[in-house]
Amino acid sequence: xxxxxxxxxxxxxxxxxxxxxxxxxxxxxxxxxxxxxxxxxxxxxxxxxxxxxxxxxxxxxxxxxxxxxxxxxxxxxxxxxxxxxxxxxxxxxxxxxxxxxxxxxxxxxxxxxxxxxxxxxxxxxxxxxxxxxxxxxxxxxxxxxxxxxxxxxxxxxxxxxxxxxxxxxxxxxxxxxxxxxxxxxxxxxxxxxxxxxxxxxxxxxxxxxxxxxxxxxxxxxxxxxxxxxxxxxxxxxxxxxxxxxxxxxxxxxxxxxxxxxxxxxxxxxxxxxxxxxxxxxxxxxxxxxxxxxxxxxxxxxxxxxxxxxxxxxxxxxxxxxxxxxxxxxxxxxxxxxxxxxxxxxxxxxxxxxxxxxxxxxxxxxxxxxxxxxxxxxxxxxxxxxxxxxxxxxxxxxxxxxxxxxxxxxxxxxxxxxxxxxxxxxxxxxxxxxxxxxxxxxxxxxxxxxxxxx
Numbered sequence: 001x002x003x004x005x006x007x008x009x010x011x012x013x014x015x016x017x018x019x020x021x022x023x024x025x026x027x028x029x030x031x032x033x034x035x036x037x038x039x040x041x042x043x044x045x046x047x048x049x050x051x052x053x054x055x056x057x058x059x060x061x062x063x064x065x066x067x068x069x070x071x072x073x074x075x076x077x078x079x080x081x082x083x084x085x086x087x088x089x090x091x092x093x094x095x096x097x098x099x100x101x102x103x104x105x106x107x108x109x110x111x112x113x114x115x116x117x118x119x120x121x122x123x124x125x126x127x128x129x130x131x132x133x134x135x136x137x138x139x140x141x142x143x144x145x146x147x148x149x150x151x152x153x154x155x156x157x158x159x160x161x162x163x164x165x166x167x168x169x170x171x172x173x174x175x176x177x178x179x180x181x182x183x184x185x186x187x188x189x190x191x192x193x194x195x196x197x198x199x200x201x202x203x204x205x206x207x208x209x210x211x212x213x214x215x216x217x218x219x220x221x222x223x224x225x226x227x228x229x230x231x232x233x234x235x236x237x238x239x240x241x242x243x244x245x246x247x248x249x250x251x252x253x254x255x256x257x258x259x260x261x262x263x264x265x266x267x268x269x270x271x272x273x274x275x276x277x278x279x280x281x282x283x284x285x286x287x288x289x290x291x292x293x294x295x296x297x298x299x300x301x302x303x304x305x306x307x308x309x310x311x312x313x314x315x316x317x318x319x320x321x322x323x324x325x326x327x328x329x330x331x332x333x334x335x336x337x338x339x340x341x342x343x344x345x346x347x348x349x350x351x352x353x354x355x356x357x358x359x360x361x362x363x364x365x366x367x368x369x370x371x372x373x374x375x376x377x378x379x380x381x382x383x384x385x386x387x388x389x390x391x392x393x394x395x396x397x398x399x400x401x402x403x404x405x406x407x408x409x410x411x412x413x414x415x416x417x418x419x420x421x422x423x424x425x426x427x428x429x430x431x432x433x434x435x436x437x438x439x440x441x442x443x444x445x446x447x448x449x450x451x452x453x
Contacts, residue, residue: 034229035232035233038201038202047088052182059072059177060179071149071154071155072156072176073156073168073179075160077183077224078227080224081184083132085157089128095126096116096127096128097128097130098113098129100132101131105131107140107144113154114148114154117148118148128155129148132158133160133161135164135168139169143169184225186218188225189217189221190218207236209235213242213243213246213247235250269304271287272301272304276347279351279355281348284348285348298331298339299332301331302324302346303328305328306325308324309324309350310360312355312360313354313431314360315432316354316356316432317354327345327346355430355431356430376418381413382414414447421448
């Protein structure tokens with residue numbers, strides 16, 4: 001196993017002399033460990049949130065209590081407790097624990113762990129294998145696990161922030177329980193923060209934190225307990241009386257700390273996306289560089305740019321999405337460091353492109369109407385007529401084929417009766433949508449000519 005796998009990942013409160021055969025370092029957190037590590041729950045009683053997964057008799061509770069036998073993939077946002085639960089499973093009696101990080105482990109490391117697990121099984125020892133960020137494992141690495149998981153040579157506990165349906169191979173999915181963790185609620189985060197302020201493992205009451213500062217920490221956390229504790233720790237380093245101003249002044253330092261630790265620092269990605277949306281190309285490049293220097297996954301950045309291309313540019317520049325997709329494919333093909341230039345290329349293009357959220361607004365309005373019950377019958381002439389008896393029902397009768405008409409557009413009702421004349425898409429006057437707006441007016445006039453509205 002690589003020497004840097006644990007790196008405090010599974011540090012837990014407890015006996016500092018207790019070590020696990022599967023780890024190269026003690027499980028106990030030291031006084032110098034980050035606050036988030038020191039405050040990691042040492043038992044199920046201290047776990048906050050995820051009640052839907054920890055009911056008595058549930059598969060996850062049985063695993064934590066040492067009686068479960070099913071491999072699991074823990075899927076959820078950062079700071080929701082995936083690593084905590086894996087660490088608690090590791091403490092179940094009679095089990096060896098091995099940890100691999102997808103950031104540093106290769107197929108050779110996976111096979112070495114499995115070989116050790118087979119040896120342990122001969123002596124009646126069960127091995128729990130935890131893989132962090134399993135979505136970063138290649139197909140070959142994941143395939144190397146299949147036999148061992150199927151034959152229960154190892155009990156796999158994998159963690160991912162991405163939907164495993166898209167990032168984990170199907171055979172591994174079929175051999176594992178998929179357990180989705182929810183973001184922690186505001187009350188959950190408040191409990192975690194207050195415990196860190198009072199608990200001897202945390203600040204032990206040495207720092208006074210105003211209620212308003214706690215409220216701000218809860219707000220900034222956005223469901224991520226680790227983010228809240230890191231911001232609190234940085235603020236507490238500056239003063240023993242933490243108020244709102246202290247938290248605000250510490251935000252940049254907290255973000256840098258997240259960068260240095262290679263964590264999922266959503267404050268920076270949020271600022272990056274908002275800078276691109278706001279057409280501030282220089283600020284966008286700053287945040288891009290900040291993430292790249294921090295070691296952020298370039299694929300994560302590329303995915304966010306693809307989302308932005310549709311959400312914030314849309315039809316104002318219809319080439320934005322293909323360019324973002326091409327950038328994501330290029331990042332996947334060439335990797336770092338060369339992919340840095342590809343991301344910069346896409347960032348500059350999207351930041352300087354005309355902006356429109358008309359597509360986003362149009363879809364939102366249409367979905368709101370559907371949810372409000374405005375989903376009438378499909379007009380008879382638009383219904384499927386390719387089956388016996390369709391004509392007798394009036395289906396597809398009177399349908400006008402647009403290509404039979406000189407302009408390729410014909411007066412005809414397309415929406416249900418309840419939605420005739422409703423305009424969802426409203427182009428802006430920016431970019432290509434200037435031209436689309438005029439054309440759309442003409443199209444609607446022709447199509448709705450005989451609809452009476």
